[in-house]
Amino acid sequence: MARKKRAVPEINAGSMADIAFLLLIFFLVTTTMDADKGINRKLPPWDPERPIEDNPIKEKNIFTVLINSNNQLLVENDYADISELRTKAMEFLQNNGDGSCNYCQGGLRSPLSSDNPGKAVISLQNDKGTSYDMYIKVQNELVAAYEVLRNNLSQQRFGKNYSELTDEDQFKEIQEAYPQVISEAEPLNIGG
Amino acid sequence: MQGHIKKKSKKEMPPVSTASLPDIVFMLLFFFMVTTVMREVDLKVKVRKPKATEIQKLERKSLVTYVYVGQPTKAYEDKFGRESRIQLNDAFASLEDVQPFVIQERDTKDEVERKLMTVSIKADKDTKMGLIGDVKLQLRKAQALKINYSTNPASSAAELYKPY
Numbered sequence: 001m002a003r004k005k006r007a008v009p010e011i012n013a014g015s016m017a018d019i020a021f022l023l024l025i026f027f028l029v030t031t032t033m034d035a036d037k038g039i040n041r042k043l044p045p046w047d048p049e050r051p052i053e054d055n056p057i058k059e060k061n062i063f064t065v066l067i068n069s070n071n072q073l074l075v076e077n078d079y080a081d082i083s084e085l086r087t088k089a090m091e092f093l094q095n096n097g098d099g100s101c102n103y104c105q106g107g108l109r110s111p112l113s114s115d116n117p118g119k120a121v122i123s124l125q126n127d128k129g130t131s132y133d134m135y136i137k138v139q140n141e142l143v144a145a146y147e148v149l150r151n152n153l154s155q156q157r158f159g160k161n162y163s164e165l166t167d168e169d170q171f172k173e174i175q176e177a178y179p180q181v182i183s184e185a186e187p188l189n190i191g192g
Numbered sequence: 193m194q195g196h197i198k199k200k201s202k203k204e205m206p207p208v209s210t211a212s213l214p215d216i217v218f219m220l221l222f223f224f225m226v227t228t229v230m231r232e233v234d235l236k237v238k239v240r241k242p243k244a245t246e247i248q249k250l251e252r253k254s255l256v257t258y259v260y261v262g263q264p265t266k267a268y269e270d271k272f273g274r275e276s277r278i279q280l281n282d283a284f285a286s287l288e289d290v291q292p293f294v295i296q297e298r299d300t301k302d303e304v305e306r307k308l309m310t311v312s313i314k315a316d317k318d319t320k321m322g323l324i325g326d327v328k329l330q331l332r333k334a335q336a337l338k339i340n341y342s343t344n345p346a347s348s349a350a351e352l353y354k355p356y
Binding site (some may be wrong): 013016017020021023024025028030034037038039040041042043044045046067081083086123126127128129130131132133135136137139140141143144149165186 | 210213214217220221223224227228238239242244245246247248249250255256261297310312315316317318319320321322324327328329331332333335336337338340341342343344345349350352353
Protein backbone atom coordinates (compact mmCIF):
# COMPACT_ATOMS: atom_id res chain seq x y z
CA MET A 1 0.00 0.00 0.00
CA ALA A 2 1.24 3.37 -0.79
CA ARG A 3 1.35 5.69 2.06
CA LYS A 4 1.54 9.34 2.23
CA LYS A 5 4.59 10.64 3.89
CA ARG A 6 3.49 12.72 6.80
CA ALA A 7 5.46 14.94 9.07
CA VAL A 8 5.90 13.22 12.42
CA PRO A 9 4.02 15.23 14.99
CA GLU A 10 5.98 16.32 17.99
CA ILE A 11 5.25 14.41 21.16
CA ASN A 12 3.50 16.51 23.69
CA ALA A 13 5.67 16.64 26.79
CA GLY A 14 3.10 18.49 28.83
CA SER A 15 2.06 15.40 30.78
CA MET A 16 5.63 14.44 31.55
CA ALA A 17 5.47 16.33 34.81
CA ASP A 18 2.31 14.48 35.81
CA ILE A 19 3.88 11.09 35.18
CA ALA A 20 6.98 12.06 37.11
CA PHE A 21 4.84 13.34 39.96
CA LEU A 22 2.99 10.05 40.08
CA LEU A 23 6.22 8.11 40.35
CA LEU A 24 7.57 10.57 42.86
CA ILE A 25 4.55 10.13 45.10
CA PHE A 26 4.86 6.36 44.83
CA PHE A 27 8.45 6.46 46.03
CA LEU A 28 7.64 8.98 48.71
CA VAL A 29 5.03 6.66 50.12
CA THR A 30 7.02 3.44 49.95
CA THR A 31 10.24 4.90 51.26
CA THR A 32 11.18 4.13 54.84
CA MET A 33 13.37 6.80 56.24
CA ASP A 34 13.53 5.44 59.77
CA ALA A 35 17.14 4.62 60.41
CA ASP A 36 17.67 1.43 62.33
CA LYS A 37 19.00 2.17 65.74
CA GLY A 38 19.93 0.04 68.67
CA ILE A 39 22.49 -1.03 71.20
CA ASN A 40 25.53 -2.61 69.60
CA ARG A 41 26.97 -5.59 71.40
CA LYS A 42 29.57 -8.18 70.70
CA LEU A 43 28.95 -11.82 71.55
CA PRO A 44 31.72 -14.06 72.80
CA PRO A 45 32.81 -16.71 70.32
CA TRP A 46 31.28 -20.15 70.72
CA ASP A 47 33.87 -22.64 71.77
CA PRO A 48 32.54 -25.88 73.24
CA GLU A 49 36.07 -27.21 73.69
CA ARG A 50 36.87 -24.66 76.31
CA PRO A 51 33.72 -24.09 78.31
CA ILE A 52 35.26 -23.04 81.57
CA GLU A 53 38.41 -21.04 81.68
CA ASP A 54 40.68 -20.59 84.62
CA ASN A 55 39.34 -17.57 86.29
CA PRO A 56 42.21 -15.31 87.22
CA ILE A 57 39.86 -12.38 87.82
CA LYS A 58 39.60 -11.47 91.44
CA GLU A 59 36.20 -11.34 93.03
CA LYS A 60 36.51 -7.66 93.80
CA ASN A 61 37.12 -6.82 90.15
CA ILE A 62 33.80 -8.30 89.13
CA PHE A 63 30.63 -6.29 89.33
CA THR A 64 27.81 -8.79 89.31
CA VAL A 65 24.37 -7.89 88.12
CA LEU A 66 21.64 -10.50 88.34
CA ILE A 67 18.14 -10.12 86.99
CA ASN A 68 15.50 -12.58 88.12
CA SER A 69 12.33 -13.64 86.39
CA ASN A 70 10.35 -10.91 88.15
CA ASN A 71 12.68 -8.36 86.63
CA GLN A 72 14.25 -7.54 89.98
CA LEU A 73 17.88 -6.61 90.21
CA LEU A 74 20.56 -7.95 92.47
CA VAL A 75 23.65 -5.80 92.20
CA GLU A 76 26.72 -6.94 94.10
CA ASN A 77 24.49 -9.11 96.31
CA ASP A 78 22.15 -6.24 97.17
CA TYR A 79 18.71 -5.46 95.92
CA ALA A 80 18.84 -2.41 93.70
CA ASP A 81 16.56 -0.33 91.57
CA ILE A 82 17.30 0.20 87.90
CA SER A 83 17.75 3.94 88.56
CA GLU A 84 20.67 3.23 90.92
CA LEU A 85 22.47 0.91 88.57
CA ARG A 86 24.27 3.55 86.55
CA THR A 87 25.76 5.27 89.62
CA LYS A 88 26.70 1.96 91.18
CA ALA A 89 28.43 0.80 88.03
CA MET A 90 30.28 4.09 87.73
CA GLU A 91 31.40 3.93 91.34
CA PHE A 92 32.69 0.44 90.74
CA LEU A 93 34.52 1.30 87.53
CA GLN A 94 36.36 4.30 88.89
CA ASN A 95 36.93 2.89 92.35
CA ASN A 96 40.68 2.93 91.75
CA GLY A 97 41.50 0.44 94.50
CA ASP A 98 45.22 0.12 93.72
CA GLY A 99 45.70 3.82 92.99
CA SER A 100 47.09 3.25 89.48
CA CYS A 101 44.32 5.17 87.76
CA ASN A 102 45.31 8.81 87.73
CA TYR A 103 42.25 9.95 85.76
CA CYS A 104 39.64 8.38 88.04
CA GLN A 105 37.90 11.31 89.68
CA GLY A 106 36.43 10.76 93.07
CA GLY A 107 37.37 7.13 93.28
CA LEU A 108 36.29 5.67 96.60
CA ARG A 109 39.42 3.52 96.76
CA SER A 110 37.48 0.82 98.52
CA PRO A 111 39.48 -2.39 98.95
CA LEU A 112 36.34 -4.37 98.18
CA SER A 113 35.78 -2.83 94.75
CA SER A 114 37.75 -2.79 91.50
CA ASP A 115 41.52 -2.19 91.37
CA ASN A 116 41.39 0.00 88.27
CA PRO A 117 39.16 0.45 85.22
CA GLY A 118 41.42 -1.78 83.15
CA LYS A 119 40.75 -4.73 85.39
CA ALA A 120 37.09 -4.07 86.10
CA VAL A 121 34.64 -6.52 84.62
CA ILE A 122 30.89 -6.25 84.67
CA SER A 123 29.17 -9.59 84.79
CA LEU A 124 25.54 -9.74 83.78
CA GLN A 125 23.35 -12.72 84.30
CA ASN A 126 19.68 -13.02 83.61
CA ASP A 127 17.02 -15.60 84.17
CA LYS A 128 15.18 -17.31 81.36
CA GLY A 129 12.05 -15.60 82.55
CA THR A 130 13.48 -12.08 82.52
CA SER A 131 11.70 -9.79 80.11
CA TYR A 132 13.60 -8.46 77.14
CA ASP A 133 12.57 -4.94 78.09
CA MET A 134 14.27 -5.19 81.48
CA TYR A 135 17.34 -6.78 79.96
CA ILE A 136 17.68 -3.90 77.49
CA LYS A 137 17.24 -1.38 80.31
CA VAL A 138 20.06 -2.99 82.26
CA GLN A 139 22.29 -3.17 79.20
CA ASN A 140 21.46 0.43 78.53
CA GLU A 141 22.43 1.53 82.03
CA LEU A 142 25.71 -0.38 81.94
CA VAL A 143 26.63 1.04 78.55
CA ALA A 144 25.61 4.47 79.81
CA ALA A 145 27.93 4.15 82.82
CA TYR A 146 30.88 3.55 80.51
CA GLU A 147 29.72 6.30 78.20
CA VAL A 148 29.53 8.88 81.01
CA LEU A 149 33.01 8.02 82.27
CA ARG A 150 34.48 8.07 78.79
CA ASN A 151 32.81 11.38 78.02
CA ASN A 152 34.12 12.92 81.24
CA LEU A 153 37.66 11.85 80.50
CA SER A 154 37.40 12.88 76.89
CA GLN A 155 36.07 16.31 77.84
CA GLN A 156 38.86 16.74 80.31
CA ARG A 157 41.62 15.73 77.92
CA PHE A 158 40.38 16.89 74.53
CA GLY A 159 37.39 19.12 75.28
CA LYS A 160 35.07 16.94 73.24
CA ASN A 161 32.67 14.12 73.87
CA TYR A 162 33.92 10.61 73.27
CA SER A 163 31.63 10.03 70.31
CA GLU A 164 32.76 13.30 68.72
CA LEU A 165 36.45 12.42 68.71
CA THR A 166 37.73 12.26 65.17
CA ASP A 167 41.35 11.41 65.84
CA GLU A 168 41.84 7.64 65.88
CA ASP A 169 44.58 7.81 68.54
CA GLN A 170 42.52 9.92 70.91
CA PHE A 171 39.59 7.57 70.42
CA LYS A 172 41.76 4.59 71.27
CA GLU A 173 43.25 6.34 74.26
CA ILE A 174 39.85 6.87 75.85
CA GLN A 175 38.72 3.42 74.89
CA GLU A 176 41.72 1.89 76.58
CA ALA A 177 41.31 4.06 79.65
CA TYR A 178 37.86 2.60 80.19
CA PRO A 179 37.71 -0.71 78.33
CA GLN A 180 34.14 -1.91 78.08
CA VAL A 181 34.00 -5.42 79.46
CA ILE A 182 30.47 -6.64 79.98
CA SER A 183 30.47 -10.37 80.26
CA GLU A 184 27.27 -12.34 80.05
CA ALA A 185 26.88 -15.70 81.63
CA GLU A 186 24.49 -18.31 80.34
CA PRO A 187 20.99 -17.61 81.59
CA LEU A 188 19.86 -19.38 84.69
CA ASN A 189 16.56 -21.01 85.30
CA ILE A 190 16.14 -20.25 88.93
CA GLY A 191 12.78 -18.60 88.64
CA GLY A 192 12.02 -16.52 91.70
CA MET B 193 1.15 57.88 43.36
CA GLN B 194 -0.88 54.73 43.84
CA GLY B 195 -2.32 54.80 40.41
CA HIS B 196 1.08 55.12 38.96
CA ILE B 197 2.32 51.93 40.58
CA LYS B 198 -0.78 50.00 39.55
CA LYS B 199 -0.29 50.97 35.98
CA LYS B 200 3.24 49.72 35.99
CA SER B 201 2.41 46.33 37.50
CA LYS B 202 -0.39 45.78 35.05
CA LYS B 203 1.99 46.21 32.23
CA GLU B 204 4.57 43.54 33.12
CA MET B 205 3.21 40.21 34.29
CA PRO B 206 5.02 37.46 32.41
CA PRO B 207 3.68 33.95 33.01
CA VAL B 208 5.89 31.73 35.13
CA SER B 209 7.60 29.25 32.90
CA THR B 210 6.82 25.69 33.89
CA ALA B 211 9.12 24.17 31.32
CA SER B 212 11.67 23.20 33.97
CA LEU B 213 9.08 21.66 36.28
CA PRO B 214 9.55 18.11 34.91
CA ASP B 215 13.28 18.45 35.45
CA ILE B 216 12.82 19.43 39.06
CA VAL B 217 10.37 16.64 39.68
CA PHE B 218 12.62 14.12 37.98
CA MET B 219 15.47 15.22 40.17
CA LEU B 220 13.39 14.61 43.28
CA LEU B 221 12.21 11.34 41.82
CA PHE B 222 15.74 10.09 41.31
CA PHE B 223 16.69 11.15 44.80
CA PHE B 224 13.90 9.09 46.30
CA MET B 225 14.53 6.17 43.96
CA VAL B 226 18.13 6.02 45.08
CA THR B 227 17.52 6.48 48.79
CA THR B 228 14.44 4.32 49.09
CA VAL B 229 14.61 1.00 50.82
CA MET B 230 11.59 -1.11 50.15
CA ARG B 231 10.04 -2.73 53.15
CA GLU B 232 11.61 -6.11 52.68
CA VAL B 233 9.42 -8.28 54.86
CA ASP B 234 5.90 -8.29 56.22
CA LEU B 235 6.06 -8.71 59.91
CA LYS B 236 4.26 -11.77 61.12
CA VAL B 237 5.20 -11.16 64.70
CA LYS B 238 4.35 -8.21 66.91
CA VAL B 239 7.44 -6.17 67.57
CA ARG B 240 7.15 -3.34 70.04
CA LYS B 241 10.72 -2.28 70.48
CA PRO B 242 12.03 -1.48 73.94
CA LYS B 243 13.36 1.97 74.64
CA ALA B 244 16.93 2.94 75.40
CA THR B 245 19.10 6.03 75.51
CA GLU B 246 22.52 4.70 74.56
CA ILE B 247 21.75 3.91 70.97
CA GLN B 248 23.83 3.83 67.88
CA LYS B 249 22.81 3.94 64.27
CA LEU B 250 23.21 0.87 62.12
CA GLU B 251 25.46 2.08 59.38
CA ARG B 252 25.48 -0.26 56.41
CA LYS B 253 22.00 -1.53 55.75
CA SER B 254 23.22 -3.99 53.15
CA LEU B 255 25.32 -5.71 55.80
CA VAL B 256 22.52 -6.08 58.30
CA THR B 257 20.53 -9.26 58.77
CA TYR B 258 17.35 -9.14 60.77
CA VAL B 259 15.96 -11.63 63.22
CA TYR B 260 12.47 -10.86 64.49
CA VAL B 261 11.18 -12.26 67.76
CA GLY B 262 7.73 -11.75 69.20
CA GLN B 263 4.20 -13.04 69.51
CA PRO B 264 2.43 -13.90 66.25
CA THR B 265 0.17 -11.12 65.01
CA LYS B 266 -3.62 -11.43 65.17
CA ALA B 267 -3.85 -12.99 61.72
CA TYR B 268 -1.53 -15.84 62.69
CA GLU B 269 -2.70 -16.31 66.23
CA ASP B 270 -5.04 -19.17 65.32
CA LYS B 271 -2.35 -21.15 63.60
CA PHE B 272 0.61 -20.47 65.78
CA GLY B 273 -0.81 -19.57 69.15
CA ARG B 274 0.43 -16.81 71.37
CA GLU B 275 3.82 -18.21 72.19
CA SER B 276 6.68 -15.94 71.09
CA ARG B 277 8.15 -17.03 67.79
CA ILE B 278 11.12 -16.27 65.61
CA GLN B 279 10.66 -14.84 62.15
CA LEU B 280 13.39 -14.98 59.54
CA ASN B 281 12.72 -13.25 56.23
CA ASP B 282 9.06 -13.84 55.46
CA ALA B 283 8.37 -16.96 57.46
CA PHE B 284 8.16 -18.27 60.96
CA ALA B 285 11.21 -20.26 61.87
CA SER B 286 12.36 -22.55 64.58
CA LEU B 287 15.47 -22.10 66.65
CA GLU B 288 17.43 -24.59 64.56
CA ASP B 289 16.84 -22.49 61.45
CA VAL B 290 18.69 -19.49 62.83
CA GLN B 291 22.19 -20.81 62.38
CA PRO B 292 21.85 -21.95 58.74
CA PHE B 293 19.97 -18.74 57.94
CA VAL B 294 22.73 -16.52 59.27
CA ILE B 295 25.43 -18.55 57.53
CA GLN B 296 23.52 -18.41 54.28
CA GLU B 297 23.02 -14.66 54.64
CA ARG B 298 26.70 -14.19 55.31
CA ASP B 299 27.60 -16.10 52.17
CA THR B 300 25.67 -13.60 50.07
CA LYS B 301 27.81 -10.74 51.32
CA ASP B 302 31.03 -9.61 49.78
CA GLU B 303 33.95 -11.59 51.10
CA VAL B 304 35.83 -8.58 52.43
CA GLU B 305 32.81 -7.31 54.29
CA ARG B 306 31.67 -10.52 55.91
CA LYS B 307 33.36 -9.63 59.15
CA LEU B 308 31.31 -6.46 59.31
CA MET B 309 27.98 -8.21 59.06
CA THR B 310 25.66 -7.28 61.88
CA VAL B 311 22.66 -9.24 63.04
CA SER B 312 19.93 -6.96 64.28
CA ILE B 313 17.65 -8.55 66.83
CA LYS B 314 14.23 -6.95 66.62
CA ALA B 315 12.43 -8.37 69.56
CA ASP B 316 9.24 -7.46 71.33
CA LYS B 317 9.78 -5.98 74.77
CA ASP B 318 7.64 -8.62 76.45
CA THR B 319 9.64 -11.51 75.05
CA LYS B 320 11.23 -13.70 77.68
CA MET B 321 15.00 -13.72 77.75
CA GLY B 322 15.05 -17.51 77.51
CA LEU B 323 14.16 -17.31 73.83
CA ILE B 324 16.48 -14.38 73.16
CA GLY B 325 19.28 -16.23 74.94
CA ASP B 326 18.69 -19.25 72.73
CA VAL B 327 18.84 -17.05 69.64
CA LYS B 328 22.06 -15.51 70.90
CA LEU B 329 23.56 -18.94 71.41
CA GLN B 330 22.64 -19.88 67.85
CA LEU B 331 24.27 -16.70 66.59
CA ARG B 332 27.41 -17.51 68.51
CA LYS B 333 27.47 -20.95 66.96
CA ALA B 334 27.10 -19.34 63.54
CA GLN B 335 30.02 -17.02 64.35
CA ALA B 336 27.80 -13.99 63.90
CA LEU B 337 29.14 -12.08 66.85
CA LYS B 338 28.28 -8.52 65.94
CA ILE B 339 24.75 -7.96 67.06
CA ASN B 340 22.47 -5.03 67.62
CA TYR B 341 19.46 -4.95 69.88
CA SER B 342 17.01 -2.84 67.98
CA THR B 343 15.49 -0.18 70.22
CA ASN B 344 13.59 3.06 70.00
CA PRO B 345 15.15 6.19 71.40
CA ALA B 346 13.91 7.24 74.83
CA SER B 347 13.59 10.92 75.52
CA SER B 348 15.40 10.68 78.85
CA ALA B 349 16.82 8.14 81.22
CA ALA B 350 14.06 8.89 83.72
CA GLU B 351 11.54 7.47 81.28
CA LEU B 352 13.24 4.10 81.61
CA TYR B 353 13.10 4.01 85.38
CA LYS B 354 9.33 3.91 85.57
CA PRO B 355 8.21 0.65 87.12
CA TYR B 356 5.97 -1.73 85.22
